[in-house]
Amino acid sequence: MAVSNIRYGAGVTKEVGMDLQNMGAKNVCLMTDKNLSRLPPVQIVMDSLSKNGISFQVYDDVRVEPTDGSFMDAIEFAKKGAFDAYVAVGGGSTMDTCKAANLYASSPHSEFLDYVNAPIGKGKPVTVPLKPLIAVPTTSGTGSETTGVAIFDYEHLKVKTGIASRAIKPTLGLVDPLHTLHMPCQVVANSGFDVLCHALESYTAIPYNMRSPCPSNPIQRPAYQGSNPISDIWAVHALQIVAKYLKRAVRNPDDLEARSKMHLASAFAGIGFGNAGVHLCHGMSYPISGLVKTYKAKEYNVDHPLVPHGLSVVVTSPAVFTFTAQMFPERHLETAEILGANIRTARIQDAGPVLADALRKFLFDLNVDDGLAALGYSKDDIPSLVKGTLPQERVTKLAPRAQSEEDLSALFEASMKLY
Amino acid sequence: MAVSNIRYGAGVTKEVGMDLQNMGAKNVCLMTDKNLSRLPPVQIVMDSLSKNGISFQVYDDVRVEPTDGSFMDAIEFAKKGAFDAYVAVGGGSTMDTCKAANLYASSPHSEFLDYVNAPIGKGKPVTVPLKPLIAVPTTSGTGSETTGVAIFDYEHLKVKTGIASRAIKPTLGLVDPLHTLHMPCQVVANSGFDVLCHALESYTAIPYNMRSPCPSNPIQRPAYQGSNPISDIWAVHALQIVAKYLKRAVRNPDDLEARSKMHLASAFAGIGFGNAGVHLCHGMSYPISGLVKTYKAKEYNVDHPLVPHGLSVVVTSPAVFTFTAQMFPERHLETAEILGANIRTARIQDAGPVLADALRKFLFDLNVDDGLAALGYSKDDIPSLVKGTLPQERVTKLAPRAQSEEDLSALFEASMKLY
Ligand SMILES: NC(=O)c1ccc[n+]([C@@H]2O[C@H](COP(=O)([O-])OP(=O)(O)OC[C@H]3O[C@@H](n4cnc5c(N)ncnc54)[C@H](O)[C@@H]3O)[C@@H](O)[C@H]2O)c1
Ligand SMILES: NC(=O)c1ccc[n+]([C@@H]2O[C@H](COP(=O)([O-])OP(=O)(O)OC[C@H]3O[C@@H](n4cnc5c(N)ncnc54)[C@H](O)[C@@H]3O)[C@@H](O)[C@H]2O)c1
Ligand SMILES: [Fe+2]
Ligand SMILES: [Fe+2]
Numbered sequence: 001m002a003v004s005n006i007r008y009g010a011g012v013t014k015e016v017g018m019d020l021q022n023m024g025a026k027n028v029c030l031m032t033d034k035n036l037s038r039l040p041p042v043q044i045v046m047d048s049l050s051k052n053g054i055s056f057q058v059y060d061d062v063r064v065e066p067t068d069g070s071f072m073d074a075i076e077f078a079k080k081g082a083f084d085a086y087v088a089v090g091g092g093s094t095m096d097t098c099k100a101a102n103l104y105a106s107s108p109h110s111e112f113l114d115y116v117n118a119p120i121g122k123g124k125p126v127t128v129p130l131k132p133l134i135a136v137p138t139t140s141g142t143g144s145e146t147t148g149v150a151i152f153d154y155e156h157l158k159v160k161t162g163i164a165s166r167a168i169k170p171t172l173g174l175v176d177p178l179h180t181l182h183m184p185c186q187v188v189a190n191s192g193f194d195v196l197c198h199a200l201e202s203y204t205a206i207p208y209n210m211r212s213p214c215p216s217n218p219i220q221r222p223a224y225q226g227s228n229p230i231s232d233i234w235a236v237h238a239l240q241i242v243a244k245y246l247k248r249a250v251r252n253p254d255d256l257e258a259r260s261k262m263h264l265a266s267a268f269a270g271i272g273f274g275n276a277g278v279h280l281c282h283g284m285s286y287p288i289s290g291l292v293k294t295y296k297a298k299e300y301n302v303d304h305p306l307v308p309h310g311l312s313v314v315v316t317s318p319a320v321f322t323f324t325a326q327m328f329p330e331r332h333l334e335t336a337e338i339l340g341a342n343i344r345t346a347r348i349q350d351a352g353p354v355l356a357d358a359l360r361k362f363l364f365d366l367n368v369d370d371g372l373a374a375l376g377y378s379k380d381d382i383p384s385l386v387k388g389t390l391p392q393e394r395v396t397k398l399a400p401r402a403q404s405e406e407d408l409s410a411l412f413e414a415s416m417k418l419y
Numbered sequence: 420m421a422v423s424n425i426r427y428g429a430g431v432t433k434e435v436g437m438d439l440q441n442m443g444a445k446n447v448c449l450m451t452d453k454n455l456s457r458l459p460p461v462q463i464v465m466d467s468l469s470k471n472g473i474s475f476q477v478y479d480d481v482r483v484e485p486t487d488g489s490f491m492d493a494i495e496f497a498k499k500g501a502f503d504a505y506v507a508v509g510g511g512s513t514m515d516t517c518k519a520a521n522l523y524a525s526s527p528h529s530e531f532l533d534y535v536n537a538p539i540g541k542g543k544p545v546t547v548p549l550k551p552l553i554a555v556p557t558t559s560g561t562g563s564e565t566t567g568v569a570i571f572d573y574e575h576l577k578v579k580t581g582i583a584s585r586a587i588k589p590t591l592g593l594v595d596p597l598h599t600l601h602m603p604c605q606v607v608a609n610s611g612f613d614v615l616c617h618a619l620e621s622y623t624a625i626p627y628n629m630r631s632p633c634p635s636n637p638i639q640r641p642a643y644q645g646s647n648p649i650s651d652i653w654a655v656h657a658l659q660i661v662a663k664y665l666k667r668a669v670r671n672p673d674d675l676e677a678r679s680k681m682h683l684a685s686a687f688a689g690i691g692f693g694n695a696g697v698h699l700c701h702g703m704s705y706p707i708s709g710l711v712k713t714y715k716a717k718e719y720n721v722d723h724p725l726v727p728h729g730l731s732v733v734v735t736s737p738a739v740f741t742f743t744a745q746m747f748p749e750r751h752l753e754t755a756e757i758l759g760a761n762i763r764t765a766r767i768q769d770a771g772p773v774l775a776d777a778l779r780k781f782l783f784d785l786n787v788d789d790g791l792a793a794l795g796y797s798k799d800d801i802p803s804l805v806k807g808t809l810p811q812e813r814v815t816k817l818a819p820r821a822q823s824e825e826d827l828s829a830l831f832e833a834s835m836k837l838y
Binding site for chain 1: 425426427428434437438441628638647648649652653687
């Protein structure tokens with residue numbers, strides 16, 4: 001169980017120049033995306049760097065929901081710049097891109113697939129030293145400032161995968177709630193659903209002492225260890241915050257309290273799932289976003305079709321938790337109650353449907369599109385969706401219940417419509 | 420909010436040899452005390468080291484509640500051994516001694532006072548690299564496996580002080596509940612009171628955003644930052660476990676569930692207070708144990724007078740929280756409720772007495788000695804106790820309410836008798 005290094009508070013970003021100076025940085029790479037590059041969070045970081053006399057170059061070509069191609073572009077930039085530190089200002093897309101840039105620029109002789117998760121890549125352990133990376137999240141979702149994970153869309157296979165290593169965990173996360181005031185409501189909602197699923201999945205993941213095979217040497221322990229008494233705490237707290245504040249944060253851009261709480265919840269859930277892992281909603285989400293056809297998320301201001309990560313994850317959640325509940329029904333009921341369900345008269349064997357109903361109500365209240373069908377998928381796509389899920393066994397094997405291909409098909413089918 | 424790396428589970432200690440091998444260690448220092456050196460936790464570590472072909476030397480002269488003299492002895496041993504890694508198997512006394520040994524052996528030209536907290540020492544920042552240190556706690560108290568703190572009795576001044584630096588935080592804590600089965604009941608009780616106070620003090624410490632002066636550069640932030648949303652979570656969880664399991668753990672040596680939970684609570688509270696800090700109970704405890712006359716704690720099996728740390732801390736808690744409650748009365752009431760008080764009819768202005776009563780009842784149920792008088796102190800000692808508290812301002816300034824010398828006198832006086 002590793003806890004991450006984060007500093008939380010309104011205004012902490014102003015200190016980033018001093019932090020970098022303390023780390024001895026002289027030539028910094030500032031990564032962000034084209035939307036953020038025009039907004040205050042990036043301006044504040046640039047001012048702080050300048051004020052502390054630190055040279056920097058800006059890379060603002062981060063792709064929203066990155067691909068191997070967009071990662072490569074950032075990596076090239078990083079290699080050329082020979083930077084001695086990195087700052088990522090943005091959502092998961094930016095932080096993940098920056099982690100990859102730091103990794104491959106520090107390991108210039110590696111092939112791209114070397115560090116990509118097996119079976120898609122080679123999943124080699126990282127042994128090279130990386131440069132310090134400060135992550136400044138501007139969404140309330142991925143918790144990427146706390147995790148050793150970088151996710152991208154592998155275009156060639158049309159499926160999302162990632163790189164997972166403690167080595168790419170940011171040196172420091174600056175969680176500054178003021179940055180969330182600029183977030184479009186749809187980004188608040190979708191990144192909030194990511195928090196919701198990180199919490200629900202890590203809390204219902206297979207317990208750490210039931211995972212198999214048990215590695216014979218502790219160095220082979222996976223980053224994702226299964227649910228455990230420490231990740232449980234983070235998951236439950238994050239879920240409580242989501243239940244209490246997400247709707248307010250979506251509906252009112254000026255509700256600093258609600259947006260601040262969600263910003264913290266995203267880091268909490270990140271610490272939780274970064275140790276425990278996620279399972280089926282995430283495993284199934286990767287083909288849902290990878291195979292996107294024409295769906296374009298509102299308010300994302302990007303020029304390519306996109307099912308935002310949080311939406312791709314939450315859309316299967318009612319089906320997934322109906323399926324998994326038979327294993328740890330008490331935990332499923334407990335989370336349903338946190339989300340507002342009345343469980344006093346619920347029977348233990350109804351834990352799945354009770355949680356699923358609570359989730360559907362939550363999504364309906366926030367005007368979420370009605371299932372995979374609304375995202376452009378039909379029954380004919382199910383075989384490809386299943387095929388895209390199978391290589392995600394790094395996460396799917398953390399589900400409390402094993403899944404056959406038929407089970408996966410049924411889960412996608414049950415997620416076509418939500419309401 | 421910073422990193423603590425812990426691995427939790429029955430039997431995790433068996434892996435310590437592999438962990439050290441993974442770190443490249445070839446010549447390890449195993450530190451422990453004379454009681455533990457005859458018990459299974461040390462045996463298990465030695466077996467694991469041997470099995471993995473790692474050479475090691477045992478130092479079992481750790482003093483229970485260490486002094487500058489006993490630290491120096493361990494430091495000499497460490498310097499001579501030129502070790503490349505350390506394993507500490509024991510309670511706070513052992514872990515703290517091992518941290519100091521590692522620090523000064525890695526910084527051979529430093530004077531002892533260089534790294535000791537100001538104003539007693541020079542409080543210099545640690546810039547030398549240390550060797551890896553694996554901490555294996557056998558008490559459920561200090562949380563020292565998660566903190567960058569090492570406490571000792573500075574005999575010359577008859578007062579406890581310490582070394583505080585992120586650099587001495589253990590590389591890894593192996594929290595193995597099986598070790599707690601060997602603990603004498605009095606050690607369970609007293610180390611449990613330490614957890615209780617870590618939780619209560621860090622939860623009621625001045626909030627991180629009200630601390631002053633605000634350092635102009637983040638590198639000057641103290642390790643103890645004041646209460647914050649993350650430490651709050653650890654504190655509340657630890658307190659809930661103490662309320663539910665400490666009595667069971669004390670009363671029944673075979674209650675593995677209760678003892679396991681307390682073992683985890685001690686790490687939780689350690690992560691909490693390691694970031695937020697402690698305040699008056701701890702600040703006032705240092706002279707209480709430093710000035711000990713003839714009191715000898717039961718079941719500690721040591722040849723010197725001793726007020727165990729947990730006892731020295733908890734004995735002033737009813738007085739302290741009566742004094743501090745006016746600042747954050749809701750938090751005081753909330754913790755009283757966790758400890759079993761009925762607060763439904765309590766008025767907010769009674770928060771202090773309500774919490775104090777809950778504490779008194781808790782201590783009475785566990786047969787704790789009746790106040791400072793029972794530990795051998797009289798009114799005549801109060802001036803020296805106050806004098807010993809004044810240099811502890813590193814912690815006392817984290818109290819939610821400022822204290823004059825008269826206030827401190829009154830707190831010691833009110834702690835002469837508890838019941
Ligand atoms: N590394 C991890 O641990 C992890 C975990 C979950 C998801 N992810 C990945 O993270 C990505 C999603 O990241 P995300 O949900 O944080 O969103 P994002 O980074 O993709 O950004 C979403 C949109 O919001 C805009 N935006 C972000 N912050 C803004 C702000 N404060 N003001 C105005 N506009 C803002 C961006 O420009 C973009 O258009 C996906 O690729 C996903 O797979 C990573
Ligand atoms: N570093 C920190 O963060 C921190 C925090 C709080 C307290 N402390 C310090 O830690 C010290 C107290 O440590 P402690 O309370 O853990 O106790 P300890 O290490 O002083 O041990 C207390 C007694 O219990 C025995 N013992 C310990 N574990 C045992 C086991 N499993 N079976 C049988 N006997 C066992 C020891 O031999 C000793 O006699 C004090 O010096 C205190 O100031 C440090
Ligand atoms: Fe996610
Ligand atoms: Fe303590």
